[in-house]
Amino acid sequence: MKTQVAIIGGGPSGLLLGQLLHKRGIDTVVLERKTRDYVLSRIRAGVLEQGLVDLMEEAGCGDRMQREGIRHDGTLISYGDQMFRVDFTEHTSRPVMVYGQTEVTRDLYDARTAKTVFNVDQVRICDADTDAPYVTYNVDGAPQRIDCDFVAGCDGFHGVSRNTIPLSVRREYEKVYPFGWLGVLSETPPVNEELIYANSDRGFALCSMRNPQLSRYYIQCSLADSVADWTDDAFWAELKRRLPPDQAQALVTGPSIEKSIAPLRSFVTEPMRWGRLFLCGDAAHIVPPTGAKGLNTAASDVHYLYQGLRQYYEDGVTDGIDAYSEQALARVWKVERFSWWFSSLMHRYPDQSEFDLRIQRAELEFLRSNAAAQAAMAQNYVGLPY
Numbered sequence: 376m377k378t379q380v381a382i383i384g385g386g387p388s389g390l391l392l393g394q395l396l397h398k399r400g401i402d403t404v405v406l407e408r409k410t411r412d413y414v415l416s417r418i419r420a421g422v423l424e425q426g427l428v429d430l431m432e433e434a435g436c437g438d439r440m441q442r443e444g445i446r447h448d449g450t451l452i453s454y455g456d457q458m459f460r461v462d463f464t465e466h467t468s469r470p471v472m473v474y475g476q477t478e479v480t481r482d483l484y485d486a487r488t489a490k491t492v493f494n495v496d497q498v499r500i501c502d503a504d505t506d507a508p509y510v511t512y513n514v515d516g517a518p519q520r521i522d523c524d525f526v527a528g529c530d531g532f533h534g535v536s537r538n539t540i541p542l543s544v545r546r547e548y549e550k551v552y553p554f555g556w557l558g559v560l561s562e563t564p565p566v567n568e569e570l571i572y573a574n575s576d577r578g579f580a581l582c583s584m585r586n587p588q589l590s591r592y593y594i595q596c597s598l599a600d601s602v603a604d605w606t607d608d609a610f611w612a613e614l615k616r617r618l619p620p621d622q623a624q625a626l627v628t629g630p631s632i633e634k635s636i637a638p639l640r641s642f643v644t645e646p647m648r649w650g651r652l653f654l655c656g657d658a659a660h661i662v663p664p665t666g667a668k669g670l671n672t673a674a675s676d677v678h679y680l681y682q683g684l685r686q687y688y689e690d691g692v693t694d695g696i697d698a699y700s701e702q703a704l705a706r707v708w709k710v711e712r713f714s715w716w717f718s719s720l721m722h723r724y725p726d727q728s729e730f731d732l733r734i735q736r737a738e739l740e741f742l743r744s745n746a747a748a749q750a751a752m753a754q755n756y757v758g759l760p761y
């Protein structure tokens with residue numbers, strides 16, 4: 376098989392890149408390890424930056440998102456019994472869109488007409504540091520090969536693309552957080568019209584949503600916890616303990632239809648390009664979900680790579696793809712910083728001293744009372760410019 380861009384990974388990065396390239400007549404093949412249904416069964420992100428909304432529109436996949444997505448002009452932050460609001464549109468004139476990653480991925484799959492191969496294994500990226508890269512893989516036990524001009528490594532944190540770059544070239548930076556997030560999806564009305572990020576002396580909690588009848592809640596949990604340790608009743612009782620009393624009182628509980636624990640890490644690999652292999656999204660970087668930046672930073676990578684590949688094929692110049700890694704990493708590191716800062720502000724860390732707790736409280740007081748602090752948070756949350 377031959378294509379122009381071989382895309383490893385059929386998650387949001389690979390599908391969005393594939394759809395944008397397809398709209399410009401650039402041929403792609405997506406290789407996905409799992410099935411479409413499996414990919415769509417994973418409950419992940421819920422908040423889209425305007426940049427991702429614009430890319431979905433440019434990809435011709437924005438109709439349902441515009442119909443069903445919920446515009447949010449701010450978010451609530453609580454600590455102890457205090458709760459205050461950070462107004463995004465007041466400080467940035469931009470909102471965010473609440474629309475689940477599952478739906479983004481579904482819309483991209485529904486739109487995709489170019490070749491997608493599911494249930495692949497033994498994927499190998501070969502000769503990426505030459506002008507004639509190719510990808511080998513097995514499907515149904517039969518070995519296959521795709522010759523291509525470029526390879527987009529969109530295969531997430533556990534994929535093969537990042538490790539194709541030799542250790543002599545690759546530099547990795549990592550911070551593992553001493554806690555996880557226990558997430559629950561429930562067919563209940565959200566406790567509030569906006570998200571609530573809660574810092575409590577028992578740990579972090581987040582009240583989010585997917586639509587007016589579908590809520591998404593998280594509580595910080597121990598890395599030693601497993602989903603089996605948490606009955607629905609235990610989860611709801613703990614969530615209520617971490618919210619201001621009026622919000623806890625208003626919380627509508629119900630059976631969980633999904634329950635999972637995600638570990639939290641900050642991770643960046645440099646460079647994001649090696650020869651004709653380009654890394655996109657979680658294949659290159661991970662953030663703690665506190666700032667809702669994982670999916671959105673995958674989108675900014677896709678924007679830079681799409682523009683570079685479009686310029687290569689349409690104008691015959693390599694400026695865009697040559698600048699990709701440096702350009703993408705400049706934004707990635709700012710997102711890593713914000714996600715680390717917001718996680719440090721909102722969580723309880725096992726090794727926090729009394730002094731650390733007072734500093735955290737002072738930072739929350741400053742954010743509550745200072746417009747410049749709220750403007751800085753809002754700029755990062757709605758998404759830094761591409």
Ligand code: FAS
Nearest residue numbers: 384386387388408420530531534637656657664667669670
């Ligand atoms: P993905 O991991 O989504 O997709 C990679 C795809 O590649 C997968 O479909 C995988 O099956 C496939 N693949 C892997 N190896 C392969 C191989 N060798 N060959 C072929 N295919 C292969 N972000 C937020 O903003 N908010 C959140 O609340 C949030 N929660 C998260 C919870 C969890 C448990 C995880 C893991 C991530 C969460 N994220 C969240 C981040 C998440 O949304 C990612 O940023 C987003 O999925 C990135 O998309 P991709 O880069 O496409 O990677």
Ligand code: PHB
Nearest residue numbers: 420421583664665666667
């Ligand atoms: C979600 O709705 O899943 C969500 C929202 C905001 C975050 C993280 C997760 O910061």
